[in-house]
Amino acid sequence: MDKGWGLALDCDPHISFNKPSSAPVLDSFFKIKKNLDVPDSVKMFPFPVTVSRRDDHASPSAADDNRVVVGEVDFFSDSKNIAVSDNRNDDDESKATCVTVKKENSYGEAAPRSSLHVNTGLHLLTANTGSDQSTVDDGVSSDVDDKRSKSELAQLQVELQRMNVENQRLRDMLSQVTNNYNALQMHLVALMQQQQQQQQQQQNHGTEANQEHEVVQVKPEEKKHEVVPRQFLDLGPSAETDEMSHSSSDERTRSATPLANMETASVKNSANQENSSFRDGKRIGREESPDSGSQGWNHSKVQKLNSPPSKGIDQSTEATMRKARVSVRARSEAPMITDGCQWRKYGQKMAKGNPCPRAYYRCTMAVGCPVRKQVQRCADDRTILITTYEGSHNHPLPPAAVAMASTTTAAASMLLSGSMSSADGLMNPNLLARAILPCSSSMATISASAPFPTVTLDLTHNPNSQQVLRPPTHLQVPFAGQPQNFASVTAPQLPQVFGQALYNQSKFSGLQLSQEMGSSQLHHQSQPQQLQPAQQPSLVDTVNAATAAITADPNFTAALAAAISSIISGANGNATTSNNNGNITNNTSNRN
Protein backbone atom coordinates (compact mmCIF):
# COMPACT_ATOMS: atom_id res chain seq x y z
CA MET A 1 0.00 0.00 0.00
CA ASP A 2 1.22 3.43 -0.79
CA LYS A 3 -0.10 4.97 2.28
CA GLY A 4 3.03 4.00 4.07
CA TRP A 5 4.93 6.78 2.41
CA GLY A 6 3.28 9.41 4.40
CA LEU A 7 4.46 8.01 7.63
CA ALA A 8 7.87 7.28 6.40
CA LEU A 9 8.19 10.75 5.13
CA ASP A 10 7.10 12.29 8.33
CA CYS A 11 9.45 10.23 10.31
CA ASP A 12 12.42 11.05 8.21
CA PRO A 13 12.05 14.18 6.24
CA HIS A 14 15.62 14.02 5.09
CA ILE A 15 14.91 11.18 2.81
CA SER A 16 12.21 12.92 1.05
CA PHE A 17 14.50 15.74 0.13
CA ASN A 18 17.27 13.78 -1.32
CA LYS A 19 16.25 14.55 -4.81
CA PRO A 20 14.65 17.87 -4.95
CA SER A 21 14.58 19.89 -8.04
CA SER A 22 16.80 22.81 -7.47
CA ALA A 23 14.38 25.43 -8.48
CA PRO A 24 11.69 24.67 -5.94
CA VAL A 25 14.14 24.55 -3.16
CA LEU A 26 15.62 27.80 -4.16
CA ASP A 27 12.25 29.31 -4.57
CA SER A 28 11.28 28.20 -1.18
CA PHE A 29 14.44 29.54 0.19
CA PHE A 30 13.87 32.88 -1.32
CA LYS A 31 10.31 32.93 -0.33
CA ILE A 32 11.41 32.59 3.18
CA LYS A 33 13.72 35.41 2.64
CA LYS A 34 11.00 37.46 1.17
CA ASN A 35 8.86 36.78 4.11
CA LEU A 36 11.61 38.25 6.10
CA ASP A 37 12.04 41.17 3.88
CA VAL A 38 8.53 42.05 3.16
CA PRO A 39 7.65 43.51 6.49
CA ASP A 40 10.23 46.19 6.21
CA SER A 41 8.31 48.56 8.28
CA VAL A 42 7.77 45.94 10.88
CA LYS A 43 11.19 44.54 10.46
CA MET A 44 12.02 44.55 14.07
CA PHE A 45 9.08 42.44 15.00
CA PRO A 46 8.13 40.40 12.05
CA PHE A 47 8.43 36.96 13.41
CA PRO A 48 7.31 36.98 16.94
CA VAL A 49 3.87 37.43 15.57
CA THR A 50 4.20 34.68 13.12
CA VAL A 51 5.85 32.47 15.60
CA SER A 52 3.35 32.86 18.30
CA ARG A 53 0.78 31.76 15.87
CA ARG A 54 2.11 28.29 15.92
CA ASP A 55 1.77 27.94 19.58
CA ASP A 56 -1.92 28.47 19.46
CA HIS A 57 -2.44 26.20 16.55
CA ALA A 58 -5.19 24.62 18.55
CA SER A 59 -7.43 27.44 17.54
CA PRO A 60 -8.22 27.19 13.89
CA SER A 61 -9.04 30.66 12.81
CA ALA A 62 -9.25 31.91 9.31
CA ALA A 63 -6.30 34.19 9.72
CA ASP A 64 -4.36 31.39 11.15
CA ASP A 65 -5.20 29.30 8.22
CA ASN A 66 -3.79 31.81 5.86
CA ARG A 67 -0.55 32.10 7.62
CA VAL A 68 -0.17 28.46 7.99
CA VAL A 69 -0.63 27.81 4.36
CA VAL A 70 1.87 30.43 3.40
CA GLY A 71 4.44 29.28 5.78
CA GLU A 72 4.11 25.66 5.03
CA VAL A 73 3.92 26.00 1.35
CA ASP A 74 6.72 28.42 1.14
CA PHE A 75 9.10 26.31 2.97
CA PHE A 76 8.74 22.97 1.41
CA SER A 77 7.11 23.39 -1.87
CA ASP A 78 6.12 25.65 -4.65
CA SER A 79 2.97 24.16 -6.00
CA LYS A 80 -0.59 24.69 -5.06
CA ASN A 81 -1.46 21.32 -3.84
CA ILE A 82 -4.03 22.93 -1.72
CA ALA A 83 -6.43 22.11 -4.44
CA VAL A 84 -5.81 18.51 -3.71
CA SER A 85 -7.03 18.83 -0.21
CA ASP A 86 -10.60 18.69 -1.27
CA ASN A 87 -11.72 17.37 2.02
CA ARG A 88 -14.03 19.60 3.93
CA ASN A 89 -12.01 19.41 7.01
CA ASP A 90 -12.86 21.84 9.71
CA ASP A 91 -9.40 21.70 11.06
CA ASP A 92 -7.62 24.20 8.93
CA GLU A 93 -4.32 23.52 10.45
CA SER A 94 -4.30 19.88 9.75
CA LYS A 95 -5.36 20.55 6.25
CA ALA A 96 -2.52 22.90 5.64
CA THR A 97 -0.10 20.48 7.11
CA CYS A 98 -1.40 17.70 5.00
CA VAL A 99 -0.64 19.76 2.01
CA THR A 100 2.87 20.21 3.19
CA VAL A 101 3.40 16.56 3.73
CA LYS A 102 2.17 15.84 0.30
CA LYS A 103 4.63 18.18 -1.22
CA GLU A 104 7.50 16.82 0.64
CA ASN A 105 6.71 13.48 -0.65
CA SER A 106 6.38 14.65 -4.16
CA TYR A 107 9.92 15.85 -3.92
CA GLY A 108 11.42 12.91 -2.33
CA GLU A 109 9.55 10.13 -3.96
CA ALA A 110 9.08 9.79 -7.63
CA ALA A 111 5.38 9.56 -7.30
CA PRO A 112 4.02 12.84 -8.46
CA ARG A 113 0.57 11.82 -9.50
CA SER A 114 -0.11 8.66 -7.69
CA SER A 115 0.85 10.21 -4.44
CA LEU A 116 -1.83 12.75 -4.90
CA HIS A 117 -4.45 10.14 -5.12
CA VAL A 118 -3.19 8.39 -2.13
CA ASN A 119 -3.12 11.57 -0.26
CA THR A 120 -6.60 12.43 -1.15
CA GLY A 121 -7.77 9.27 0.36
CA LEU A 122 -5.82 9.90 3.44
CA HIS A 123 -7.10 13.37 3.72
CA LEU A 124 -10.61 12.25 3.52
CA LEU A 125 -10.03 9.79 6.22
CA THR A 126 -8.16 12.34 8.16
CA ALA A 127 -10.99 14.70 7.94
CA ASN A 128 -13.41 12.26 9.27
CA THR A 129 -11.26 10.95 11.97
CA GLY A 130 -9.80 14.24 12.87
CA SER A 131 -13.11 15.85 13.40
CA ASP A 132 -14.91 13.13 15.12
CA GLN A 133 -15.89 9.54 15.10
CA SER A 134 -18.59 10.38 12.67
CA THR A 135 -17.02 8.30 10.03
CA VAL A 136 -18.98 8.20 6.86
CA ASP A 137 -19.34 4.53 6.54
CA ASP A 138 -20.02 3.35 3.07
CA GLY A 139 -20.69 -0.02 4.33
CA VAL A 140 -18.02 -1.16 1.93
CA SER A 141 -14.98 -0.75 4.13
CA SER A 142 -14.53 -3.08 6.98
CA ASP A 143 -13.96 -2.20 10.58
CA VAL A 144 -10.42 -3.40 10.28
CA ASP A 145 -9.72 -0.95 7.58
CA ASP A 146 -11.33 1.76 9.59
CA LYS A 147 -9.22 1.06 12.59
CA ARG A 148 -6.11 0.82 10.59
CA SER A 149 -6.80 4.01 8.81
CA LYS A 150 -7.65 5.72 12.03
CA SER A 151 -4.46 4.67 13.62
CA GLU A 152 -2.55 5.84 10.64
CA LEU A 153 -4.35 9.07 10.70
CA ALA A 154 -3.64 9.51 14.32
CA GLN A 155 0.00 8.95 13.65
CA LEU A 156 -0.15 11.34 10.82
CA GLN A 157 -1.72 13.94 12.96
CA VAL A 158 0.89 13.48 15.59
CA GLU A 159 3.58 13.83 13.03
CA LEU A 160 1.90 16.82 11.58
CA GLN A 161 1.69 18.46 14.91
CA ARG A 162 5.30 17.76 15.42
CA MET A 163 6.09 19.32 12.12
CA ASN A 164 4.04 22.31 13.00
CA VAL A 165 5.98 22.74 16.16
CA GLU A 166 9.17 22.38 14.23
CA ASN A 167 8.04 24.94 11.77
CA GLN A 168 7.27 27.28 14.51
CA ARG A 169 10.67 26.80 15.94
CA LEU A 170 12.17 27.44 12.61
CA ARG A 171 10.33 30.67 12.47
CA ASP A 172 11.61 31.42 15.88
CA MET A 173 15.07 30.95 14.65
CA LEU A 174 14.46 33.14 11.70
CA SER A 175 12.97 35.83 13.82
CA GLN A 176 15.93 35.71 16.09
CA VAL A 177 18.26 35.94 13.21
CA THR A 178 16.35 38.83 11.82
CA ASN A 179 16.29 40.64 15.07
CA ASN A 180 19.94 40.06 15.62
CA TYR A 181 20.63 41.29 12.21
CA ASN A 182 18.69 44.44 12.71
CA ALA A 183 20.43 45.11 15.95
CA LEU A 184 23.78 44.46 14.40
CA GLN A 185 23.03 46.75 11.61
CA MET A 186 22.07 49.48 13.98
CA HIS A 187 25.28 48.87 15.74
CA LEU A 188 27.11 49.05 12.51
CA VAL A 189 25.54 52.31 11.59
CA ALA A 190 26.36 53.74 14.95
CA LEU A 191 29.94 52.66 14.68
CA MET A 192 30.21 53.96 11.19
CA GLN A 193 28.86 57.24 12.32
CA GLN A 194 31.40 57.42 15.04
CA GLN A 195 34.18 56.54 12.72
CA GLN A 196 33.15 59.00 10.15
CA GLN A 197 32.73 61.71 12.68
CA GLN A 198 36.17 61.13 13.96
CA GLN A 199 37.62 61.00 10.53
CA GLN A 200 35.76 64.05 9.54
CA GLN A 201 37.18 65.91 12.42
CA GLN A 202 40.61 64.71 11.61
CA GLN A 203 40.49 65.69 8.02
CA ASN A 204 38.52 68.79 7.52
CA HIS A 205 39.53 69.08 3.94
CA GLY A 206 37.21 66.29 2.95
CA THR A 207 34.66 68.14 0.90
CA GLU A 208 32.42 65.55 -0.49
CA ALA A 209 32.71 63.47 2.55
CA ASN A 210 30.94 66.11 4.48
CA GLN A 211 27.78 65.58 2.59
CA GLU A 212 28.02 61.98 3.38
CA HIS A 213 28.51 62.62 7.05
CA GLU A 214 25.57 64.87 7.14
CA VAL A 215 23.50 62.15 5.76
CA VAL A 216 24.88 59.67 8.15
CA GLN A 217 24.48 61.85 11.14
CA VAL A 218 20.82 61.59 11.18
CA LYS A 219 19.19 59.72 13.91
CA PRO A 220 19.05 56.45 15.53
CA GLU A 221 16.55 53.96 14.47
CA GLU A 222 14.85 54.88 11.30
CA LYS A 223 18.12 56.06 10.04
CA LYS A 224 19.36 52.59 10.17
CA HIS A 225 17.33 51.77 7.17
CA GLU A 226 17.85 55.00 5.42
CA VAL A 227 21.38 55.83 6.22
CA VAL A 228 23.07 52.78 4.97
CA PRO A 229 21.33 52.72 1.66
CA ARG A 230 21.92 56.35 1.22
CA GLN A 231 25.53 55.83 1.88
CA PHE A 232 25.66 53.44 -0.95
CA LEU A 233 23.89 55.81 -3.18
CA ASP A 234 25.96 58.72 -2.18
CA LEU A 235 29.17 56.93 -2.32
CA GLY A 236 28.79 55.81 -5.82
CA PRO A 237 28.03 59.17 -7.28
CA SER A 238 30.67 60.85 -5.29
CA ALA A 239 33.20 58.44 -6.51
CA GLU A 240 32.06 58.92 -10.00
CA THR A 241 32.08 62.58 -9.67
CA ASP A 242 35.66 62.35 -8.74
CA GLU A 243 36.37 60.09 -11.57
CA MET A 244 34.67 62.22 -14.07
CA SER A 245 36.14 65.39 -12.85
CA HIS A 246 39.57 63.97 -12.88
CA SER A 247 39.41 62.12 -16.04
CA SER A 248 36.84 63.30 -18.39
CA SER A 249 38.95 62.06 -21.20
CA ASP A 250 37.47 58.76 -22.12
CA GLU A 251 34.97 56.21 -21.12
CA ARG A 252 37.54 53.75 -20.16
CA THR A 253 38.59 55.88 -17.33
CA ARG A 254 35.19 55.50 -15.93
CA SER A 255 35.75 51.87 -15.85
CA ALA A 256 38.29 52.60 -13.27
CA THR A 257 35.49 53.68 -11.09
CA PRO A 258 35.46 50.69 -8.94
CA LEU A 259 32.46 49.00 -7.61
CA ALA A 260 30.61 52.18 -7.37
CA ASN A 261 29.59 51.28 -10.82
CA MET A 262 27.80 48.38 -9.38
CA GLU A 263 25.58 50.61 -7.45
CA THR A 264 25.17 53.70 -9.43
CA ALA A 265 27.14 53.82 -12.55
CA SER A 266 25.23 51.22 -14.38
CA VAL A 267 24.09 53.88 -16.69
CA LYS A 268 27.56 54.43 -17.84
CA ASN A 269 28.18 50.80 -18.12
CA SER A 270 25.18 50.35 -20.21
CA ALA A 271 26.29 53.17 -22.36
CA ASN A 272 29.69 51.69 -22.69
CA GLN A 273 28.33 48.33 -23.37
CA GLU A 274 26.01 49.77 -25.84
CA ASN A 275 28.90 51.28 -27.66
CA SER A 276 31.11 48.33 -27.37
CA SER A 277 30.87 46.34 -30.52
CA PHE A 278 30.78 42.83 -29.35
CA ARG A 279 28.67 41.75 -32.16
CA ASP A 280 31.17 41.43 -34.92
CA GLY A 281 31.87 37.86 -34.31
CA LYS A 282 34.24 38.60 -31.54
CA ARG A 283 35.26 41.41 -29.43
CA ILE A 284 37.16 44.07 -31.16
CA GLY A 285 40.48 43.72 -29.60
CA ARG A 286 41.42 44.82 -26.17
CA GLU A 287 40.20 48.27 -26.75
CA GLU A 288 36.77 47.10 -25.95
CA SER A 289 37.71 45.05 -23.02
CA PRO A 290 37.96 47.90 -20.60
CA ASP A 291 34.44 48.76 -21.34
CA SER A 292 33.09 45.37 -20.84
CA GLY A 293 35.40 44.77 -18.00
CA SER A 294 34.91 48.08 -16.46
CA GLN A 295 34.05 46.46 -13.22
CA GLY A 296 35.92 43.37 -13.87
CA TRP A 297 39.35 41.98 -13.78
CA ASN A 298 40.93 44.59 -15.97
CA HIS A 299 42.38 46.40 -13.11
CA SER A 300 45.76 46.44 -14.71
CA LYS A 301 44.54 48.45 -17.60
CA VAL A 302 42.42 50.48 -15.38
CA GLN A 303 45.30 51.17 -13.17
CA LYS A 304 47.30 52.16 -16.13
CA LEU A 305 44.69 54.59 -17.23
CA ASN A 306 44.17 55.96 -13.82
CA SER A 307 47.69 55.75 -12.73
CA PRO A 308 48.57 59.40 -13.26
CA PRO A 309 49.24 60.68 -9.79
CA SER A 310 47.51 63.86 -10.69
CA LYS A 311 44.35 62.31 -9.46
CA GLY A 312 42.94 63.92 -6.45
CA ILE A 313 41.74 60.70 -5.02
CA ASP A 314 44.10 59.02 -2.73
CA GLN A 315 45.89 56.21 -4.42
CA SER A 316 45.32 53.78 -1.67
CA THR A 317 41.69 54.59 -1.68
CA GLU A 318 41.49 53.96 -5.33
CA ALA A 319 43.36 50.76 -4.99
CA THR A 320 40.87 49.63 -2.46
CA MET A 321 37.98 50.75 -4.49
CA ARG A 322 39.35 49.36 -7.64
CA LYS A 323 38.10 45.91 -7.08
CA ALA A 324 35.91 44.20 -4.64
CA ARG A 325 35.49 40.50 -4.84
CA VAL A 326 33.27 38.01 -3.28
CA SER A 327 34.76 34.64 -2.76
CA VAL A 328 32.65 31.64 -1.99
CA ARG A 329 34.24 28.62 -0.47
CA ALA A 330 32.23 25.49 -0.71
CA ARG A 331 32.85 21.83 -0.78
CA SER A 332 31.96 20.45 -4.11
CA GLU A 333 33.06 17.69 -6.39
CA ALA A 334 31.74 19.57 -9.33
CA PRO A 335 34.15 21.65 -11.37
CA MET A 336 32.26 24.71 -10.33
CA ILE A 337 29.22 25.60 -8.36
CA THR A 338 25.95 26.19 -10.07
CA ASP A 339 25.03 29.78 -9.61
CA GLY A 340 22.43 30.16 -12.29
CA CYS A 341 24.56 32.08 -14.70
CA GLN A 342 26.10 31.03 -17.95
CA TRP A 343 29.83 31.23 -17.98
CA ARG A 344 32.41 30.92 -20.63
CA LYS A 345 35.87 29.91 -19.77
CA TYR A 346 38.40 32.24 -21.21
CA GLY A 347 41.53 31.26 -19.49
CA GLN A 348 43.30 28.99 -17.13
CA LYS A 349 46.40 29.52 -15.16
CA MET A 350 48.51 27.71 -12.71
CA ALA A 351 48.48 29.80 -9.63
CA LYS A 352 51.48 29.99 -7.45
CA GLY A 353 51.42 27.65 -4.53
CA ASN A 354 48.47 25.70 -5.78
CA PRO A 355 48.77 22.56 -7.84
CA CYS A 356 45.26 23.07 -9.07
CA PRO A 357 44.83 25.43 -11.97
CA ARG A 358 42.73 28.50 -11.69
CA ALA A 359 40.04 28.89 -14.27
CA TYR A 360 38.72 32.20 -15.48
CA TYR A 361 35.14 32.53 -16.51
CA ARG A 362 33.16 35.31 -18.03
CA CYS A 363 29.44 35.73 -17.85
CA THR A 364 27.85 35.07 -21.20
CA MET A 365 24.26 35.58 -20.33
CA ALA A 366 24.41 38.96 -21.97
CA VAL A 367 26.74 40.55 -24.40
CA GLY A 368 29.22 42.63 -22.57
CA CYS A 369 28.34 41.52 -19.11
CA PRO A 370 31.32 42.53 -17.03
CA VAL A 371 30.95 39.85 -14.43
CA ARG A 372 33.77 37.40 -14.19
CA LYS A 373 34.73 34.75 -11.82
CA GLN A 374 37.66 32.64 -10.88
CA VAL A 375 37.30 29.06 -9.93
CA GLN A 376 40.01 27.26 -8.11
CA ARG A 377 40.32 24.42 -5.74
CA CYS A 378 41.83 24.98 -2.39
CA ALA A 379 45.39 23.80 -2.22
CA ASP A 380 44.97 22.51 1.28
CA ASP A 381 41.72 20.74 0.68
CA ARG A 382 40.90 20.03 -2.90
CA THR A 383 37.37 19.25 -2.10
CA ILE A 384 36.90 22.91 -1.41
CA LEU A 385 35.98 24.92 -4.39
CA ILE A 386 36.79 28.59 -4.24
CA THR A 387 34.76 30.73 -6.53
CA THR A 388 35.56 34.38 -6.68
CA TYR A 389 33.13 36.76 -8.28
CA GLU A 390 33.75 40.23 -9.47
CA GLY A 391 31.52 42.72 -11.13
CA SER A 392 27.86 43.29 -11.47
CA HIS A 393 25.53 41.83 -14.02
CA ASN A 394 23.99 44.25 -16.42
CA HIS A 395 21.17 42.05 -17.52
CA PRO A 396 18.17 40.28 -16.07
CA LEU A 397 18.96 37.17 -14.19
CA PRO A 398 17.12 34.02 -13.34
CA PRO A 399 16.35 33.59 -9.66
CA ALA A 400 19.27 31.34 -9.06
CA ALA A 401 21.58 33.76 -10.75
CA VAL A 402 20.08 36.67 -8.93
CA ALA A 403 21.05 34.88 -5.80
CA MET A 404 24.73 34.95 -6.41
CA ALA A 405 24.61 38.25 -8.17
CA SER A 406 22.95 39.80 -5.19
CA THR A 407 25.57 38.32 -2.99
CA THR A 408 28.45 39.64 -4.96
CA THR A 409 26.87 43.00 -5.44
CA ALA A 410 25.91 43.35 -1.85
CA ALA A 411 29.26 42.34 -0.56
CA ALA A 412 31.07 44.46 -3.05
CA SER A 413 28.85 47.36 -2.27
CA MET A 414 29.54 47.04 1.37
CA LEU A 415 33.20 46.89 0.72
CA LEU A 416 33.02 49.87 -1.49
CA SER A 417 30.99 51.71 1.03
CA GLY A 418 33.49 50.95 3.68
CA SER A 419 36.31 52.06 1.54
CA MET A 420 34.64 55.22 0.58
CA SER A 421 33.39 56.16 3.92
CA SER A 422 36.68 55.73 5.53
CA ALA A 423 39.34 58.32 5.30
CA ASP A 424 42.18 55.96 4.78
CA GLY A 425 40.37 53.96 2.25
CA LEU A 426 39.97 50.95 4.41
CA MET A 427 37.10 50.27 6.58
CA ASN A 428 37.33 48.40 9.73
CA PRO A 429 37.10 44.78 8.70
CA ASN A 430 35.09 43.97 11.73
CA LEU A 431 32.50 46.43 10.75
CA LEU A 432 32.46 45.18 7.27
CA ALA A 433 32.09 41.65 8.34
CA ARG A 434 29.13 42.46 10.44
CA ALA A 435 27.68 44.66 7.84
CA ILE A 436 27.92 42.18 5.07
CA LEU A 437 26.80 39.16 6.90
CA PRO A 438 25.23 40.20 10.10
CA CYS A 439 23.09 37.15 10.33
CA SER A 440 25.74 34.69 9.47
CA SER A 441 28.71 36.73 10.22
CA SER A 442 30.77 33.74 10.94
CA MET A 443 30.64 32.82 7.34
CA ALA A 444 31.94 36.16 6.28
CA THR A 445 35.58 36.80 6.00
CA ILE A 446 36.85 40.14 4.97
CA SER A 447 40.29 40.61 3.74
CA ALA A 448 41.29 44.20 3.63
CA SER A 449 44.93 43.49 3.16
CA ALA A 450 44.57 42.47 -0.42
CA PRO A 451 44.97 45.01 -3.18
CA PHE A 452 41.26 44.68 -3.58
CA PRO A 453 38.94 43.90 -0.74
CA THR A 454 37.52 40.47 -0.74
CA VAL A 455 34.59 39.04 1.06
CA THR A 456 34.80 35.36 1.63
CA LEU A 457 31.73 33.33 2.28
CA ASP A 458 33.03 30.23 3.85
CA LEU A 459 30.57 27.40 3.60
CA THR A 460 33.00 24.65 4.21
CA HIS A 461 34.19 24.54 7.76
CA ASN A 462 32.96 23.70 11.14
CA PRO A 463 33.19 26.48 13.62
CA ASN A 464 35.98 24.71 15.32
CA SER A 465 38.07 24.02 12.32
CA GLN A 466 37.40 27.23 10.59
CA GLN A 467 39.85 29.16 12.60
CA VAL A 468 42.74 27.15 11.39
CA LEU A 469 42.55 27.95 7.77
CA ARG A 470 42.43 31.63 8.10
CA PRO A 471 45.31 33.93 7.71
CA PRO A 472 45.53 36.37 10.55
CA THR A 473 44.60 39.19 8.27
CA HIS A 474 41.16 37.72 7.93
CA LEU A 475 38.44 38.43 10.30
CA GLN A 476 37.04 35.39 11.92
CA VAL A 477 33.71 35.04 13.50
CA PRO A 478 32.90 31.88 15.35
CA PHE A 479 30.12 30.54 13.33
CA ALA A 480 29.85 28.87 10.05
CA GLY A 481 26.95 27.69 8.07
CA GLN A 482 28.53 24.78 6.45
CA PRO A 483 26.76 22.57 4.13
CA GLN A 484 29.45 20.04 3.88
CA ASN A 485 30.28 18.98 0.44
CA PHE A 486 27.19 19.60 -1.49
CA ALA A 487 27.94 17.07 -4.05
CA SER A 488 29.00 14.11 -2.04
CA VAL A 489 27.79 14.49 1.46
CA THR A 490 24.57 12.84 2.22
CA ALA A 491 21.67 14.90 3.30
CA PRO A 492 21.57 13.78 6.91
CA GLN A 493 25.08 15.04 7.40
CA LEU A 494 24.28 18.47 6.29
CA PRO A 495 21.61 19.51 8.69
CA GLN A 496 23.56 18.63 11.72
CA VAL A 497 26.35 20.91 10.90
CA PHE A 498 24.26 23.62 9.52
CA GLY A 499 21.68 23.36 12.17
CA GLN A 500 24.23 23.53 14.86
CA ALA A 501 25.83 26.38 13.09
CA LEU A 502 22.60 28.19 12.87
CA TYR A 503 22.03 27.70 16.49
CA ASN A 504 25.49 28.82 17.31
CA GLN A 505 25.08 31.79 15.12
CA SER A 506 21.96 32.87 16.82
CA LYS A 507 23.51 32.38 20.14
CA PHE A 508 26.60 34.17 19.08
CA SER A 509 24.70 37.08 17.77
CA GLY A 510 22.85 37.48 20.95
CA LEU A 511 25.97 37.34 22.99
CA GLN A 512 27.79 39.71 20.83
CA LEU A 513 24.97 42.11 20.91
CA SER A 514 24.65 41.97 24.58
CA GLN A 515 28.31 42.51 25.00
CA GLU A 516 28.95 45.17 22.50
CA MET A 517 25.78 47.03 22.56
CA GLY A 518 23.99 46.40 25.72
CA SER A 519 21.69 49.12 24.69
CA SER A 520 18.03 49.32 25.11
CA GLN A 521 17.66 48.63 21.46
CA LEU A 522 18.25 45.05 22.12
CA HIS A 523 15.86 44.45 24.86
CA HIS A 524 13.39 42.87 22.63
CA GLN A 525 15.97 40.32 21.70
CA SER A 526 16.30 38.82 25.07
CA GLN A 527 13.86 36.27 23.90
CA PRO A 528 16.40 34.26 21.95
CA GLN A 529 18.47 33.53 24.97
CA GLN A 530 15.46 32.37 26.79
CA LEU A 531 14.60 30.00 24.10
CA GLN A 532 18.00 28.58 23.54
CA PRO A 533 18.58 26.46 26.59
CA ALA A 534 15.28 24.73 26.56
CA GLN A 535 15.02 24.32 22.86
CA GLN A 536 18.50 23.59 21.88
CA PRO A 537 18.14 19.91 21.08
CA SER A 538 14.89 20.22 19.30
CA LEU A 539 16.05 23.34 17.59
CA VAL A 540 18.87 21.49 16.06
CA ASP A 541 16.56 18.78 14.96
CA THR A 542 14.17 21.24 13.61
CA VAL A 543 16.75 23.12 11.71
CA ASN A 544 18.15 19.86 10.58
CA ALA A 545 14.92 18.89 9.02
CA ALA A 546 14.57 22.10 7.15
CA THR A 547 18.20 22.24 6.31
CA ALA A 548 18.12 18.80 4.88
CA ALA A 549 15.71 19.97 2.29
CA ILE A 550 17.71 23.01 1.47
CA THR A 551 21.15 21.59 1.53
CA ALA A 552 20.22 18.62 -0.53
CA ASP A 553 20.26 20.90 -3.45
CA PRO A 554 23.63 21.32 -5.10
CA ASN A 555 22.80 24.94 -5.60
CA PHE A 556 22.66 25.48 -1.93
CA THR A 557 25.79 27.49 -2.01
CA ALA A 558 24.18 30.00 -4.22
CA ALA A 559 20.98 29.82 -2.33
CA LEU A 560 22.62 30.39 0.97
CA ALA A 561 24.63 33.23 -0.31
CA ALA A 562 21.51 34.59 -1.85
CA ALA A 563 19.65 34.46 1.36
CA ILE A 564 22.43 36.21 3.12
CA SER A 565 22.76 38.82 0.51
CA SER A 566 19.07 39.31 0.26
CA ILE A 567 18.92 39.97 3.94
CA ILE A 568 21.66 42.42 3.49
CA SER A 569 20.00 44.00 0.57
CA GLY A 570 16.74 44.21 2.34
CA ALA A 571 18.30 45.91 5.27
CA ASN A 572 20.29 48.22 3.12
CA GLY A 573 17.25 49.51 1.49
CA ASN A 574 17.25 46.77 -1.07
CA ALA A 575 20.68 47.83 -2.03
CA THR A 576 21.43 44.68 -3.89
CA THR A 577 18.32 43.31 -5.32
CA SER A 578 16.98 46.65 -6.12
CA ASN A 579 20.37 47.47 -7.31
CA ASN A 580 20.26 44.82 -9.90
CA ASN A 581 16.90 45.91 -10.90
CA GLY A 582 18.05 49.41 -10.82
CA ASN A 583 20.86 48.59 -13.11
CA ILE A 584 18.58 47.01 -15.52
CA THR A 585 16.20 49.84 -15.33
CA ASN A 586 18.89 52.36 -15.75
CA ASN A 587 20.27 50.57 -18.69
CA THR A 588 16.98 50.44 -20.35
CA SER A 589 16.12 53.97 -19.67
CA ASN A 590 19.51 55.10 -20.70
CA ARG A 591 19.33 53.47 -24.00
CA ASN A 592 16.14 55.19 -24.77
Add this chain to the structure above:
DNA sequence: CGGCTTTGACCAGCGC
Protein backbone atom coordinates in the same frame (compact mmCIF):
# COMPACT_ATOMS: atom_id res chain seq x y z
C1' DC B 1 28.46 25.67 -38.08
C1' DG B 2 28.36 28.05 -33.89
C1' DG B 3 29.72 27.91 -29.31
C1' DC B 4 32.81 26.41 -25.99
C1' DT B 5 37.25 24.75 -24.14
C1' DT B 6 42.12 24.41 -24.32
C1' DT B 7 46.48 26.37 -24.22
C1' DG B 8 50.41 29.00 -25.37
C1' DA B 9 51.55 33.71 -25.70
C1' DC B 10 51.26 38.38 -24.41
C1' DC B 11 50.89 42.22 -21.26
C1' DA B 12 51.17 44.73 -17.01
C1' DG B 13 52.03 45.18 -12.10
C1' DC B 14 55.01 44.30 -8.42
C1' DG B 15 58.97 43.05 -5.73
C1' DC B 16 63.81 42.48 -5.44
Add this chain to the structure above:
DNA sequence: GCGCTGGTCAAAGCCG
Protein backbone atom coordinates in the same frame (compact mmCIF):
# COMPACT_ATOMS: atom_id res chain seq x y z
C1' DG C 1 66.18 46.21 -14.97
C1' DC C 2 64.77 41.64 -14.41
C1' DG C 3 62.00 37.95 -13.13
C1' DC C 4 57.75 36.38 -11.21
C1' DT C 5 52.96 36.30 -11.18
C1' DG C 6 48.25 37.28 -12.37
C1' DG C 7 45.10 38.21 -15.88
C1' DT C 8 43.68 38.16 -20.61
C1' DC C 9 43.77 37.18 -25.50
C1' DA C 10 43.13 34.46 -29.43
C1' DA C 11 44.13 30.61 -32.45
C1' DA C 12 43.22 25.83 -32.66
C1' DG C 13 40.56 22.05 -31.65
C1' DC C 14 36.42 19.79 -29.92
C1' DC C 15 31.58 18.98 -29.55
C1' DG C 16 26.65 18.94 -30.21
